Amino acid sequence: MFLKKLIGVGLFCLLVTINANAEKIQVLGAASLKYVLEEIKVDFLKNRPQDEIEISYISSGKAYAQIKNGSPISLFVSADVSYPAKLFEEKLAPQKEIIYAKGKLVLWSNNKDFKLAKFEDILNPKIQHIAIPNPKVAPYGRASMEALEKTKMLSKVEAKFVTGESIAQATTYVESQNAQVGFSALSMLGEGGINTPTMSYVIIDETLYSPIEQALIIPNYGKDSKLARDFKDYILSAKKTFLKFGYSTQ
Numbered sequence: 001m002f003l004k005k006l007i008g009v010g011l012f013c014l015l016v017t018i019n020a021n022a023e024k025i026q027v028l029g030a031a032s033l034k035y036v037l038e039e040i041k042v043d044f045l046k047n048r049p050q051d052e053i054e055i056s057y058i059s060s061g062k063a064y065a066q067i068k069n070g071s072p073i074s075l076f077v078s079a080d081v082s083y084p085a086k087l088f089e090e091k092l093a094p095q096k097e098i099i100y101a102k103g104k105l106v107l108w109s110n111n112k113d114f115k116l117a118k119f120e121d122i123l124n125p126k127i128q129h130i131a132i133p134n135p136k137v138a139p140y141g142r143a144s145m146e147a148l149e150k151t152k153m154l155s156k157v158e159a160k161f162v163t164g165e166s167i168a169q170a171t172t173y174v175e176s177q178n179a180q181v182g183f184s185a186l187s188m189l190g191e192g193g194i195n196t197p198t199m200s201y202v203i204i205d206e207t208l209y210s211p212i213e214q215a216l217i218i219p220n221y222g223k224d225s226k227l228a229r230d231f232k233d234y235i236l237s238a239k240k241t242f243l244k245f246g247y248s249t250q
Helices: 002-021 031-045 060-068 082-089 119-123 139-150 154-160 167-175 226-237 239-244
Strands: 024-030 052-058 075-077 098-103 105-109 130-133 161-164 181-185 200-203 212-217
Touching: 024 031, 024 060, 024 226, 031 052, 031 167, 031 226, 031 239, 052 060, 060 075, 060 082, 075 082, 075 226, 082 212, 098 226, 105 119, 105 139, 119 154, 130 139, 130 167, 139 154, 139 167, 139 181, 139 212, 154 161, 161 167, 167 181, 212 226
Parallel strands: 024 052, 024 075, 130 161, 130 181
Antiparallel strands: 075 212, 098 212, 105 181, 105 200
């Protein structure tokens, strides 16, 4: 009887200790990370059932603005370097940003009548709507504009733009066929992402736009969070997962 009570007390103390060490954090992730970061989160939490990570996916520019305005964010995983760097420069993060991967820009279609074989297919006169992430807040939108300017196609297609406030919204326009073609990240398509029988895409030549180096940072709010630090380290180590989703890690 005494032994049963002792075991019961021991289990109770163990549960109290686990619960005392449990953490819940809020993370902001770039919209292009929706599929890869969810897979990484699931893998990370397999051995940490007591912890909780809530990730909201928005444009990197809007994520930066939320953190600057005081949102309780413990980790920011951006689609570029500039926004995390700004947080450090403005003393809104205790340590510098760290690059975790490099993204790839694609032009894609989900319409069987607009099968893409090359970037120049965007000039097809039958195309009426071209989805693009907002270049003011979305790194992939800026890259799209650079590629179009460099190939001297921007003036020929700009009037057809349908702008999404994030890469997720721009991608949805194409997925729902409200736009015949659009710009997105390779990580949003294929394995683990959108993959339909009518889908086609071309990877844009990386020499046509500035490298989409993607960085993460722990804002001041998360500086004392062990869970934020551990999750950050796990993301940095998940190179195989990033490669699987079409990123470069070098």
